[in-house]
Amino acid sequence: MKLLLILAVLVIGFVAVMSALKNQTGKGVISFPYQRRPALFSAAERSFLGVLDQATGPTYRVFGKVRIADVAQVKPGLTNSARQAALNKIASKHFDFLICRASDLSIVCAVELNDKSHSSNRAKARDDLVATLCQVIGLPLVTFPAQASYIVNDVQQRILAAISPKGPTLGT
Secondary structure (H helix, E strand, O other): OHHHHHHHHHHHHHHHHHHHHHEEEOOEEEEOOOOOOOOOOHHHHHHHHHHHHHHHHHHHHEEEEHHHHHHOOOOOOOOHHHHHHHHHHHHEEEEEEEEEEEOOEEEEEEEEOOOHHHOOOOHHHHHHHHHHHHHHHOEEEEEEEEEOOHHHHHHHHHHHHHHHOOOOOOOO
């Protein structure tokens, strides 16, 4: 009876060790290396989202961190490799914010919030790609420098000028 109990403990221990090893691909790398971020937005983005919500009012809805590939699609007629290369350029990129009409959620404007990290060459190349893409697909892009505070009316006027120079006003 004791031998059977010892054998059962050894089998359970062996299974547990094998299971733990199976979840590792070597040198401490976990096969599914993800964890939840503490928040969707940085403090600066969260603050600016509040300003955008005030500036756009109930006529528009603001969405954050939308993948560029969900907004822009690759034109038909490309070879498979050219299509994949085009998708790869935008696959891991996102807009900081999109402003959409509340009535039908049609996209009217992209908004980028640029902090000091946008001064690196890599970030500049990414910003150039986003600006060119927006120009090509006809999507207004408004960029704002990250700052300690914003004047809602100034943000509102810049967005309004981008989306509809002669159209309705934003906000309430």
